[in-house]
Amino acid sequence: MPTSPLRLAAFALAVVVALAVAVPVPAQDARVEAARKEGKVVWYTSLVLPSAERVAKLFETAYPGIKVEVHRTGSERILQRVMQELQANIRNADVIHTSDAGHFVLLKGKNLLMKHAPAGVDPFPAGFKDKDGYYYGLRATLNVIAYNTKAVVAAEAPKSWKELLDPKWKGKLVTAHPGYSGVIATHVLALSHLHGWDYFKQLAQNRVMIKQSAADPSVVVASGERVVAVNGGEYTAYKAKKKGNPIEIVYPREGVPLVVSPTAITAFAPHPNAAKLFTDFTFTRDVQQFLADSEGLYTGHPDVKYPADKPKLSDLKLLTVDPEELEKRNEEIKKKFVEAFGA
Amino acid sequence: MSAVRLKGLTLRYGGVDVAAVDNLSLEIGDGELLALLGPSGCGKTTTLRLVAGFLDPEAGEIWVGDRCLSAPGNVVPPERRRMAMIFQSYALWPHLTVAQNVGYGLRFKRDLARADREKRIAEMLRVVQLAGYEARYPGELSGGQQQRVAVARALVVEPEILLLDEPLSNLDANLREEMRFEIRRLHEAFGITTLYVTHDQAEAMVISDRIAVLQAGRVAQVGTPDALFERPRTRFVAEFIGKTNVVDGVAAAPDVVEHGGVRLTVAGARFTPGAGVALSVRPHQIDLVEPPGAPAPNVFAATVRRSSFLGDSLDYEVTITGSDLVLRVVGPATRRLAPGQVVGLRIDPSACVPLDGA
Amino acid sequence: MDRALVVWVGAALALVFLMAMPLAWLTVMSVSSEAGTTLGHYRYVFTDPALAKSLWNTVVLAFWVGLVSIAIGAPLAWLTARTDVPGQGLIRGLVLASFVTPPFLGAFAWEMLAGPNAGLLNKVWRGVTGSDHPLVNIYTMPGLIFVVAIYTFPYVYIMIANTLALIASDLEDAASILGAGRLTVARTITLPMVLPAIVSGFILSVLQALALFGSPAILALPAGFHTITTQVWSFFHFPPKIEAAAAISMPLLGATAVLLWLQKRLLGRRGYAAVGGKGGTRRRIALGAWRVPALLACLAVMACAIFLPYGILAKAAFSRAWAQPVGWDNLTLANFTFTFFEYGATRAAIVNTLELGVITASVGAVLVAVLAYVTNRRLVVGHQIVAFLAFAPVVIPGIVLAVALFIAYTRPPFVLYGTLAILFIAYLTKEMPVGYGQSDATFRGIPPDLEDAGRILGAGRLRVLRDITAPLAKSGIIAAWCFIFIGVIRELSASIILFTPNTKVMSVVIFDLKEEGQFGAIAVLGLVMLALTFVTVAIVQRALGRDVLGARE
Numbered sequence A: 001m002p003t004s005p006l007r008l009a010a011f012a013l014a015v016v017v018a019l020a021v022a023v024p025v026p027a028q029d030a031r032v033e034a035a036r037k038e039g040k041v042v043w044y045t046s047l048v049l050p051s052a053e054r055v056a057k058l059f060e061t062a063y064p065g066i067k068v069e070v071h072r073t074g075s076e077r078i079l080q081r082v083m084q085e086l087q088a089n090i091r092n093a094d095v096i097h098t099s100d101a102g103h104f105v106l107l108k109g110k111n112l113l114m115k116h117a118p119a120g121v122d123p124f125p126a127g128f129k130d131k132d133g134y135y136y137g138l139r140a141t142l143n144v145i146a147y148n149t150k151a152v153v154a155a156e157a158p159k160s161w162k163e164l165l166d167p168k169w170k171g172k173l174v175t176a177h178p179g180y181s182g183v184i185a186t187h188v189l190a191l192s193h194l195h196g197w198d199y200f201k202q203l204a205q206n207r208v209m210i211k212q213s214a215a216d217p218s219v220v221v222a223s224g225e226r227v228v229a230v231n232g233g234e235y236t237a238y239k240a241k242k243k244g245n246p247i248e249i250v251y252p253r254e255g256v257p258l259v260v261s262p263t264a265i266t267a268f269a270p271h272p273n274a275a276k277l278f279t280d281f282t283f284t285r286d287v288q289q290f291l292a293d294s295e296g297l298y299t300g301h302p303d304v305k306y307p308a309d310k311p312k313l314s315d316l317k318l319l320t321v322d323p324e325e326l327e328k329r330n331e332e333i334k335k336k337f338v339e340a341f342g343a
Numbered sequence B: 001m002s003a004v005r006l007k008g009l010t011l012r013y014g015g016v017d018v019a020a021v022d023n024l025s026l027e028i029g030d031g032e033l034l035a036l037l038g039p040s041g042c043g044k045t046t047t048l049r050l051v052a053g054f055l056d057p058e059a060g061e062i063w064v065g066d067r068c069l070s071a072p073g074n075v076v077p078p079e080r081r082r083m084a085m086i087f088q089s090y091a092l093w094p095h096l097t098v099a100q101n102v103g104y105g106l107r108f109k110r111d112l113a114r115a116d117r118e119k120r121i122a123e124m125l126r127v128v129q130l131a132g133y134e135a136r137y138p139g140e141l142s143g144g145q146q147q148r149v150a151v152a153r154a155l156v157v158e159p160e161i162l163l164l165d166e167p168l169s170n171l172d173a174n175l176r177e178e179m180r181f182e183i184r185r186l187h188e189a190f191g192i193t194t195l196y197v198t199h200d201q202a203e204a205m206v207i208s209d210r211i212a213v214l215q216a217g218r219v220a221q222v223g224t225p226d227a228l229f230e231r232p233r234t235r236f237v238a239e240f241i242g243k244t245n246v247v248d249g250v251a252a253a254p255d256v257v258e259h260g261g262v263r264l265t266v267a268g269a270r271f272t273p274g275a276g277v278a279l280s281v282r283p284h285q286i287d288l289v290e291p292p293g294a295p296a297p298n299v300f301a302a303t304v305r306r307s308s309f310l311g312d313s314l315d316y317e318v319t320i321t322g323s324d325l326v327l328r329v330v331g332p333a334t335r336r337l338a339p340g341q342v343v344g345l346r347i348d349p350s351a352c353v354p355l356d357g358a
Numbered sequence C: 001m002d003r004a005l006v007v008w009v010g011a012a013l014a015l016v017f018l019m020a021m022p023l024a025w026l027t028v029m030s031v032s033s034e035a036g037t038t039l040g041h042y043r044y045v046f047t048d049p050a051l052a053k054s055l056w057n058t059v060v061l062a063f064w065v066g067l068v069s070i071a072i073g074a075p076l077a078w079l080t081a082r083t084d085v086p087g088q089g090l091i092r093g094l095v096l097a098s099f100v101t102p103p104f105l106g107a108f109a110w111e112m113l114a115g116p117n118a119g120l121l122n123k124v125w126r127g128v129t130g131s132d133h134p135l136v137n138i139y140t141m142p143g144l145i146f147v148v149a150i151y152t153f154p155y156v157y158i159m160i161a162n163t164l165a166l167i168a169s170d171l172e173d174a175a176s177i178l179g180a181g182r183l184t185v186a187r188t189i190t191l192p193m194v195l196p197a198i199v200s201g202f203i204l205s206v207l208q209a210l211a212l213f214g215s216p217a218i219l220a221l222p223a224g225f226h227t228i229t230t231q232v233w234s235f236f237h238f239p240p241k242i243e244a245a246a247a248i249s250m251p252l253l254g255a256t257a258v259l260l261w262l263q264k265r266l267l268g269r270r271g272y273a274a275v276g277g278k279g280g281t282r283r284r285i286a287l288g289a290w291r292v293p294a295l296l297a298c299l300a301v302m303a304c305a306i307f308l309p310y311g312i313l314a315k316a317a318f319s320r321a322w323a324q325p326v327g328w329d330n331l332t333l334a335n336f337t338f339t340f341f342e343y344g345a346t347r348a349a350i351v352n353t354l355e356l357g358v359i360t361a362s363v364g365a366v367l368v369a370v371l372a373y374v375t376n377r378r379l380v381v382g383h384q385i386v387a388f389l390a391f392a393p394v395v396i397p398g399i400v401l402a403v404a405l406f407i408a409y410t411r412p413p414f415v416l417y418g419t420l421a422i423l424f425i426a427y428l429t430k431e432m433p434v435g436y437g438q439s440d441a442t443f444r445g446i447p448p449d450l451e452d453a454g455r456i457l458g459a460g461r462l463r464v465l466r467d468i469t470a471p472l473a474k475s476g477i478i479a480a481w482c483f484i485f486i487g488v489i490r491e492l493s494a495s496i497i498l499f500t501p502n503t504k505v506m507s508v509v510i511f512d513l514k515e516e517g518q519f520g521a522i523a524v525l526g527l528v529m530l531a532l533t534f535v536t537v538a539i540v541q542r543a544l545g546r547d548v549l550g551a552r553e
């Protein structure tokens, strides 16, 4: 892990100090007291596990006495869980955070979300805000190609999505699954707009290894099991690279799917106060900056500074998808993918 | 008083139509050793387990003295029957030592002090000649020793009634013989009312005061070994106890039975002439004589068909001249007859025992 | 007979809750739609090309696993039972280890060993030969068959070794004297005698392969193909198609029932009775010069099942990057710290697993002990039916059971989904046959005379149970407890359907981590699971005083 415990602790201290200074004290006290009575907040999140656990630790350090229960799995699994639990009348989740914006359209439509605007989201770009005020983009990442630098020289590396169809990559590619990952579901929809469904049928000809999480392709590529990841969250690839893995990221020139991962509080949240406190906490500049710094994510926060070795979003051709469409075509995306790849 | 009375006991095993014990009545005198004898499957074990209380009878009553142990709707469980039992398998507990096995029943005698208990165990083990074996486990004993532990375990509680289910059938012939006398000796020493199940008639005869012969869940006949042997009442009993010749015939006169031209006079009989009659004639009660010159009552000429030398006697199979009647006869070893030889047979009228149910 | 009534009401209730109601719901669900009763789901399951393919994949997998299990298990059994191959104790111990290794851990380990590019074995192969093709690609059907078979062959081994141990050499000698050569003896005498055991081992392996979820999920999905079990699981993904999951469960249920029935018939007709020759010595065949090669062959199998997988798990647990060489700079305890102190779900999952393991094993051991006692002592009318019911869950594969329980217990009046109770029910049902088998053998070994002897000497029914039955049955009951416990802590195929975030168990956490590619943490948890398993096995061995693979009866 690049972040030493010392740095983490120092950062946590900074967060606490910043919060103490920034927020008017009496109002803050009442909110924290109510949250503390609830004792914990249950967070269903698709943020990769170590990152999610670290955000949880930061919150717990800032607000002693309120625990964050992290339930991390793929975006699509989170929706499955939430819906299955509701069917059985289980009200467990306080805060839901996935990378499939369509989920929030669906949940909002079913009146399962609580309206809550986190403090300080006003200056966020429009793409990070639900027009009705139910969910807000906590973080964003890009969908990128990644390759193993030991196996491929930069000149040979694919520069575009289309180049992945070249038969020379046969048996050397790895993909994650839209049935698991919201990042990938978004990616698949964006690319289908760009190149049509046929693109995936052709890609499957190259006998692509199928993994689940958008975090996994970069792991597979780093290990050398496959040479090129045909998709995957940029932030996990970036982190792998930072850790010294032989991995390089390609931002394809036809366009890079931008995945904004929203967060929302459930309408049935068993710990509503803690949920609000936690949600507000995650939108503070410090945490947003933390996501950018140590997790390699993009955010909607205007004051966040990005590492110098990451491209500016404004320099890239971004491909965005409409959450409504993502919601409507959820099943179709998975079905088309399974048809093409077999599983 | 620990005389046992069984009245009309009936038991049918689940799902089986035929009763294993069928309206069985029996009395066992105080201090008596009664053997339940019968072929395999006749209901001996079932009867014993009814008495022990492991099975509940469908009908009938069990009394010990003036205590009713079992009547419809009122059954005393085994642990309160003051009985002891020796099992065919010995049923020694493998996880307890010899002393613990023997002492187990004493745990339930509240009034017995610990020291007394130890003393009684030691005394009992001495009686069965197992002193010094206290700390062994049953698995470390020979078959005969195990058997004696089983005996000790049953006797040490001084039961009112002792039940034994073929306790000797697992032993080899020599040991079995020895243990028969051992059990008889213990019985005489302790005088416990005893019910002894066996299918071995020799064993029953040696060991018991009286024998109850069981047939298909019923008592066929009860009596002393002598009485059963001398005066069997049915063909079944006659054939089960010792060897015998059964002669089927027709009553020609109140005391004469005829079978294919052979007329036998029967002592003290009162047949209805013309009725079918069966007689039992024990082989050793037929005398071998010179072939008769002239016809005489109960004396016949016969031809030896087969002879077998048994060491102290000879066993013959003979056909009575002029009839199809084949008899088994025992002759002295001093005089040997060869097959084909003609001999005379004399059958004492008192040796002819009429049987029920011709 | 109020006693009978209590037992019967209890048994009937248990039956209804554990099996009847869930299976009834499963059936109803498989034919229901918004428009009423329909056979549409079945039509869909059997005609949709992708689903039909998954059915076929399952058949192929199960059949080949059966064959490969025989190919491994039969020679191994023969070598250890009838020859003087050295290291017999070691080999038996390793077979046992393979028997209790959770197959999904094996599959996971083999990903690291034989992934076509990063897999350790393939790297070594490339390094040695200079070839740019992998030696093995584990992400293929043959790869999957291999990985499943190295953990199911013990079923064949147990059946055959125990049968061979019963055939006296006399029988074979008799044929030799009549002039038959060694091969002829093997073909005409030995083989026919162990044939029922071989076929029955084959069927047991096939059943394992049919019901397995973890290994196909780990190896088949990346290769782009499904089996029935992974298909059932994916039907639960959003938007769920529970009806289709119910419908595709039916062929699995049916196949299992038919295979078990076949096995019973086989063993019934020419089973152990035929080979249960009394006495007779069993001579060992001298292998001569072949002793060492034979041992090496056995160890090669064990390398695949045990040494290599355990080794790579240990390596992954202590490495920063599992694919990189061992060395000081790659050595770390971070995986342990992360697993136990940073990842919140682990501790809860370990607690859940242990809690479920202990409770299920305890309730289960008591339940099967009571059932076995009641049936062996024929304490109630219809005890045969009770015995049959205790064995019945054997026909329900874990994932099918889970689907049935999910359907039954996500709706009123019994909403158990989301609680540990539903996992408890699933585990109890699933482990009941194993536990009952063990208990039944235990009580069959305690003659009723021993209890009667206590009764007649003055001990009441309960006292006899305490003084005589319990001490004699103790080790058997402890063994049943352990068998159930081991079964529970490794259970994945039912848990994966029934867990919720608050009721995760270790196997599910491992699977979750797997989907995210967290190798280090998986390896750590896997080692914990193996440690738990082996401690439990050691307890069984002690309790029974013999090894677990020995003949049960």
Ligand SMILES: Nc1ncnc2c1ncn2[C@@H]1O[C@H](COP(=O)(O)OP(=O)(O)OP(=O)(O)O)[C@@H](O)[C@H]1O
Residues within 6 Å of the ligand: B013, B014, B016, B020, B038, B039, B040, B041, B042, B043, B044, B045, B046, B047, B199
């Ligand atoms: N548990 C049982 N269930 C059904 N039938 C039984 C049972 N036990 C005994 N029987 C039947 O009841 C009848 C009497 O059995 P029992 O055991 O009393 O015979 P037995 O005289 O002791 O025979 P043996 O000399 O062989 O011990 C037999 O026909 C037997 O088959």
Ligand SMILES: [Mg+2]
Residues within 6 Å of the ligand: B044, B045, B046
């Ligand atoms: Mg008997």
